[in-house]
Amino acid sequence: MTAVQGSRTAPAALSDTGVADTIASEIAALPEGVKAKTSTRFPLNSAFIFTFGALGGMLFGFDTGIISGASPLIESDFQLSVAQTGFITSSVLIGSCVGALSIGSLSDHFGRKKLLIVSALLFLLGSGLCATATGFLMMVVARILLGLAVGAASALTPAYLAELAPKERRGSLSTLFQLMITFGILLAYASNLGFLGQNIAGIRDWRWMLGSALIPAALLLIGGLLLPESPRYLVSKGDERNAFKVLTLIRKDVDQAQVVAELDEIKTVAAQDTKGGVTELFRIARPALLAAVGIMLFQQLVGINSVIYFLPQVFIKGFGFPENQAIWVSVGIGVVNFVSTIIATLIMDRFPRKKLLMFGSIVMAVSLGVLAVMNFVGDVTVLAVPTMILIAVYILGFAVSWGPIAWVLIGEIFPLSVRGIGSSFGSAANWLGNFIVSQFFLMLLAAFGNNVGGPFAIFGIFAALSIPFVMKFIPETKGKSLEQIEEEMTRR
């Protein structure tokens, strides 16, 4: 067990109280049939738990990515103005910001699992309403509901995954959330391509596009019902017995002594925690809050969603591409994004997070810088392909670093008592940054006479500025237990 230093008195360890031994022997003594039955409360292996636990990410990616293909169709069907279409796109981001902010204290109070179920229900409701919307107003309401769900999932999932994962693999397992986001984006692009012009059973193509989100939403609901509650949350509510059971079932590869030691450590730190809430967050977790909000704002201000949401427009407006070719460019970038994120899951626990972040910043700053200079001084008519390659390099830089790590960190750096609410603030900052970039990108592009060099130069400056930010404000979390991180952050 990692001893927790300081003047505060550590409570009796689990092993001292014998609770762990009692529970373990209770489980061991059960007849096989009953054991199987008991374990149906947590009948799942870790692969299932982490995959389904991260599923909120797929809906996040799908619901934010799908609108790029669906919005022109909705615009012509409902005869909307450009401003109304823009609002349909951004209403999800407003909902997400509100959803992220409101979910945190609820999840510290009611637990991660219950709220994952609530967000799955919101996903179902929002997707159903989107697919059946009869006009602008209903669509906006549906998109805001969907946003609430996306925002909630984006604040809940990182904390849930971080709290379940063993410290040696927490980086990779938490990166599954980002992997699901990129997979969701790719599915959205595929759904846009697949349903375009297909009015199956007399139902308009865009309704199929938006309605296909019902499938992952239903999966998330089923997963939510089956998934175990986070052991750390259970300890914070004094339910050691179930915390021990969950830990035993998700740490099948270690012996019981290690599970007991882990539970002791969680218990020791939880016993020192205060009661949580916003006031506590600002009182005890200011360095973590600054790191979380900063990393999330930078993650958006480097301009990732100008590429994810608007790449076809960039190639149509900037390089005169026809629409059908431009859509394929974004599919290609979606694939690069997804594959690079697979690489990220493989390397996440091998390199310090701060080094990876700085590596990503350098790759993004250099690729965007070269792209900007090239488009300002070169002959734009021959620059489409080099621009595409540089954007792919930029995406790779983002996907192995800032994409996953921003979400991994907000699940790691807050003390247990304010972890839910802390990740809420971080997540809300991400949605705010996303909203700003999405609202202003096309205007910015127009302001530079459709020269992509303009907006991308600004994003490149943010990528460069992110380096000193990481050096000064981001703590290194790789390989440390959440309790060790909590101790270090409290000392700061």
Ligand code: BGC
């Ligand atoms: C960001 C999203 C972005 C996605 C792209 C996520 O980490 O938060 O805004 O669309 O990465 O892969």
